[in-house]
Amino acid sequence: MVAVQTIMSFHAIEVSFPLPYxxxxxxxxxxxxxxxxxxxEGPGSLHSYLKQKGWLTGLSSGPQNLARExxxxxxxxxxxxxxxxxxxxxxxxxxxxYNVSLQRATVMxxxxxxxxxxxxxxxxxxxxxxxxxxxxxxxxxDSLRNSARMIMQFGYQNTWRGLxxxxxx
Amino acid sequence: xxxxxxxxxVLSSAQLVSEWDKSGEGEKExxxxxxxxxxxEGRAVVMARPDEFQRVFGAEEKPLNWESEHWYxxxxxxxxxxxxxxxxxxxxxxxxxxxxxxxxxxGTQRYTGVISPGAE
Numbered sequence: 001m002v003a004v005q006t007i008m009s010f011h012a013i014e015v016s017f018p019l020p021y022x023x024x025x026x027x028x029x030x031x032x033x034x035x036x037x038x039x040x041e042g043p044g045s046l047h048s049y050l051k052q053k054g055w056l057t058g059l060s061s062g063p064q065n066l067a068r069e070x071x072x073x074x075x076x077x078x079x080x081x082x083x084x085x086x087x088x089x090x091x092x093x094x095x096x097x098y099n100v101s102l103q104r105a106t107v108m109x110x111x112x113x114x115x116x117x118x119x120x121x122x123x124x125x126x127x128x129x130x131x132x133x134x135x136x137x138x139x140x141x142d143s144l145r146n147s148a149r150m151i152m153q154f155g156y157q158n159t160w161r162g163l164x165x166x167x168x169x
Numbered sequence: 170x171x172x173x174x175x176x177x178x179v180l181s182s183a184q185l186v187s188e189w190d191k192s193g194e195g196e197k198e199x200x201x202x203x204x205x206x207x208x209x210e211g212r213a214v215v216m217a218r219p220d221e222f223q224r225v226f227g228a229e230e231k232p233l234n235w236e237s238e239h240w241y242x243x244x245x246x247x248x249x250x251x252x253x254x255x256x257x258x259x260x261x262x263x264x265x266x267x268x269x270x271x272x273x274x275x276g277t278q279r280y281t282g283v284i285s286p287g288a289e
Contacts, residue, residue: 002214003226005235005244009218017211019202023172026182028189030198034206037273044272052270073206084217085225090254093213095271097258100206102273 011084012076015096019071022063031063031073037103038075038096046099050092055083208250208258219244 022031039061041047050056058078065071075096083092174182189195217225227233235244250258 001248001250002212003222003233003246003248004214004216005219005222006216007218010216011221012216014214014216015211016214017206019205025198026172026174026178027187028195028198029186030195030202033186033199034202044270044274046271049270073202081221084221089215089225094254094258097206097208097211098271100203101260102271104200104203104206106273 011079011081013079013089013092014074014076015093016072016074019063019073021069022065022071031071034073034103035062038099046095049095050077050083053083055079055088055092208255 019031022029025031038046039059041059047056047059050059056077057080059076061073061075063071063073077092077096079089079092082088172182178185187195222233233246235246237243238245
C-alpha cells in the first residue's frame, strides 16, 4: 500500500493491477467488460454497499493504457471523511477484492452484452436521475444529434451487440 | 493505425464489442484478467491531506515515516499489507462471511458466493 499526501482536500483509494496490452484485445474488450461489473452501481454492487455504509461518495473502474504493451486496471474509491479511517480503509479494500472474487466464481453467460444491457437498464434510469443536470443536458444534446428518438436517454451509455443488430435493450 | 485490427473493422473496432462465440476466446480473455486481479499482483494507493493521515494513522509516540518523491517532493510512504489481511482477502467467496448485501445478479437470482443447501 502506498500512502500519498495531497494538497487538495479529498480522500481516495486507488486499487490498480497490471494488465496486458488492451488494443490487441479489441474484439472482446475484456477489461471494459469487467469494468462495467466492478463499477456497477445497482443493488448488491460494491458502490451500493459502500455508499449505504456512508463511506463512499463515488466509484469508478476501468482500464488505462499507460504505454505501448502496458496497461492498468483501476478501481478508484472516493471516500467520505467517515470512510477514511484505518479499519474502514481495510474493509473497503477487502470488499474490492471480494467483488472480484465473486465474479471469478460465477459462471459467465455466453451472450454477455445482451444480458448486460438488460441488467443495467433499471440502473441506467437511476443514474439518469443522479447525474448532475449540466452533464445530462450536454449528453442529451449529443444524443439528440446522434441517436434515434427512442434510444435518446440511454444511447450514449449502452453498448450494442453489432451494427446489424443495433436495437435498444 | 496503432490498433492491430482487421481492415473492415478499422472504423468500428474502438466502439463495438463482439459477442462471445463457441471458441470460448471472449470468456477466456475475461477470465485471464480476473485471475490477475489479486492482492498479490495489485497495489493500493491511499490519498488524502497530511492532517487526515495524521488523524487516521498517526500517533505521537510513533510518527509516520514519510519519504519525498524526487521530482515534485510529494510525500509518500510504502507499507506492505499484513499477511493476516492478505490471507483474509485471498479467501474464496464460498468460505467468506462477508455481508449478504454484496452480491451479483438481481431479484431472486442472486449470487452471494454462499451455495445454499440442495443447490447445484
